[in-house]
Amino acid sequence: MDEDKTKKFLVKKNDTVGRFAVVSENLKAGDLIFTEKPFAYGPKTDSPPLCLGCYNPVDKNLCSKCGWPVCCTECENIPSHKDYECQVFSNARVKFQPVDDPSAICLQYECITPLRVLLAKEKYPERWEKEIIPMEAHLKERRDKPIWKFNQVNIVEYLRGPCKCDRFSEELIHTVCGILDVNAFEARAPSGYLIRCLYPNLAILSHNCVSNIVHAIECQGTGDQDDFSVHVRAAVDLAKDTEIFSSYTYSLWPTLIRRDFLRESKYFECKCERCSDKTELGTHMSSLKCNKCDNGIILSTDPLDDKCEWKCTHCNFSTNAVAVKKVFSTIQAEIETVEMMSDSEGIEARETIFRKYRSVLHPKNAYMTILRVALSQLYGKAEGYTMEDLPDLILERKVELCEQLLEVLDVVEPGYSRIRGITYYELHSPLLILARNQYAAGMINKEQLRRRLQQAIDCLGESAKILKGEPSCTLEGQLYQVARQAHEQLSSNIDMLVETA
Ligand SMILES: [Zn+2]
Ligand SMILES: [Zn+2]
Numbered sequence: 328m329d330e331d332k333t334k335k336f337l338v339k340k341n342d343t344v345g346r347f348a349v350v351s352e353n354l355k356a357g358d359l360i361f362t363e364k365p366f367a368y369g370p371k372t373d374s375p376p377l378c379l380g381c382y383n384p385v386d387k388n389l390c391s392k393c394g395w396p397v398c399c400t401e402c403e404n405i406p407s408h409k410d411y412e413c414q415v416f417s418n419a420r421v422k423f424q425p426v427d428d429p430s431a432i433c434l435q436y437e438c439i440t441p442l443r444v445l446l447a448k449e450k451y452p453e454r455w456e457k458e459i460i461p462m463e464a465h466l467k468e469r470r471d472k473p474i475w476k477f478n479q480v481n482i483v484e485y486l487r488g489p490c491k492c493d494r495f496s497e498e499l500i501h502t503v504c505g506i507l508d509v510n511a512f513e514a515r516a517p518s519g520y521l522i523r524c525l526y527p528n529l530a531i532l533s534h535n536c537v538s539n540i541v542h543a544i545e546c547q548g549t550g551d552q553d554d555f556s557v558h559v560r561a562a563v564d565l566a567k568d569t570e571i572f573s574s575y576t577y578s579l580w581p582t583l584i585r586r587d588f589l590r591e592s593k594y595f596e597c598k599c600e601r602c603s604d605k606t607e608l609g610t611h612m613s614s615l616k617c618n619k620c621d622n623g624i625i626l627s628t629d630p631l632d633d634k635c636e637w638k639c640t641h642c643n644f645s646t647n648a649v650a651v652k653k654v655f656s657t658i659q660a661e662i663e664t665v666e667m668m669s670d671s672e673g674i675e676a677r678e679t680i681f682r683k684y685r686s687v688l689h690p691k692n693a694y695m696t697i698l699r700v701a702l703s704q705l706y707g708k709a710e711g712y713t714m715e716d717l718p719d720l721i722l723e724r725k726v727e728l729c730e731q732l733l734e735v736l737d738v739v740e741p742g743y744s745r746i747r748g749i750t751y752y753e754l755h756s757p758l759l760i761l762a763r764n765q766y767a768a769g770m771i772n773k774e775q776l777r778r779r780l781q782q783a784i785d786c787l788g789e790s791a792k793i794l795k796g797e798p799s800c801t802l803e804g805q806l807y808q809v810a811r812q813a814h815e816q817l818s819s820n821i822d823m824l825v826e827t828a
């Protein structure tokens with residue numbers, strides 16, 4: 328396979344963690360480590376009925392061969408449908424049962440991606456042996472969970488019964504479901520809907536709550552073109568033999584929530600350096616403020632124990648992890664409600680949450696950080712809050728949000744991470760406008776103006792550098808083009824900008 332020639336990692340094995348990967352040469356941040364195509368991909372669990380070719384919501388159109396949702400003949404002929412479930416469904420004459428609410432979860436879709444993996448096993452037996460069998464399926468842990476019964480009814484019995492796929496054993500189908508749940512990565516279809524993809528190499532990387540790689544997924548092409556290939560790059564400089572890690576969880580959640588998620592969905596107890604540190608590597612993403620004394624911070628006494636005591640650093644106030652988790656869940660629920668709002672309503676609502684919890688959470692707490700991500704992007708974009716609308720005070724707020732955010736991201740999403748690239752882009756625009764406004768108001772002189780403009784240009788440069796590897800079909804890939812062009816133009820025009828200010 329041509330992918331193997333360019334890959335810059337080696338797979339190792341040991342008894343405690345199983346397989347893991349190290350880089351095979353010294354790499355610079357941004358360097359490509361490997362590219363690969365998914366072994367199989369398809370709808371996520373809990374998916375609404377989407378086109379089985381392109382994953383757009385479908386109105387009523389059905390595949391002329393199998394009778395399952397597709398949007399058009401072109402989608403009907405996309406190999407991932409035509410050469411996979413389409414044949415099984417047409418041979419067994421299992422039709423899609425119409426649904427009342429096309430936006431609701433559709434149980435008939437649960438079987439699609441597992442079926443595609445099973446059919447890929449038959450098409451590529453060697454890849455299956457070499458790449459998929461070694462993947463963790465955690466059957467033991469899953470057997471007594473509700474997921475087992477759910478899959479038994481909706482996938483195992485459906486495939487082996489009506490779909491006439493009894494050549495696949497119950498055990499094998501459950502194994503495939505486990506492999507998908509534990510190892511699949513999300514990708515965004517051009518429709519905006521998320522699907523899941525099984526990448527054999529990417530799945531080898533162990534988890535760490537601070538990843539040292541970035542992965543970017545190509546969009547779906549048409550026909551035989553590239554389908555959801557993933558590009559894995561070094562996020563930071565990596566010396567030869569450094570282990571590479573991806574993160575299986577959301578990096579901006581606090582430790583208690585990340586570890587819960589990893590335990591529930593990936594079946595392991597994360598003991599990474601970040602999880603083991605009560606300050607989360609100095610970011611204080613889990614820390615609370617003490618309201619019994621002036622400068623106290625409430626920290627976990629043992630971050631790897633989710634029932635331990637949490638104590639104030641200054642007074643003798645103490646609480647426990649269970650109570651802290653409750654606080655986190657409450658805030659998380661409030662933030663989720665806000666995500667349904669329009670952009671401009673969302674700004675006000677987030678600022679309200681921000682003020683409400685300012686006396687409870689450490690300023691760098693994960694939820695303050697999550698609010699900052701949204702606010703830093705919405706100021707300048709939301710209706711009534713475009714860059715031209717914003718008064719200097721709000722422009723300064725946007726600068727502050729971006730800078731505080733970057734302090735945390737530098738630690739938990741270091742190097743060439745998309746979120747850092749976006750935040751640098753967001754930071755450049757208020758810096759640029761504030762510099763001009765302040766010069767116009769006589770608050771700064773020409774020399775200071777030049778320095779401020781240069782600072783904004785440097786942010787653009789940083790943004791372009793970080794986002795350079797993003798596929799051009801993605802929003803980040805498009806942002807890269809914008810940042811690169813603006814960087815070029817401003818760099819070559821800075822003298823004129825200062826002169827004519
Ligand atoms: Zn389609
Ligand atoms: Zn079909």
Ligand SMILES: [Zn+2]
Binds near residue numbers: 598599
């Ligand atoms: Zn961890």
Ligand SMILES: [Zn+2]
Binds near residue numbers: 621623624639641642
């Ligand atoms: Zn205290």
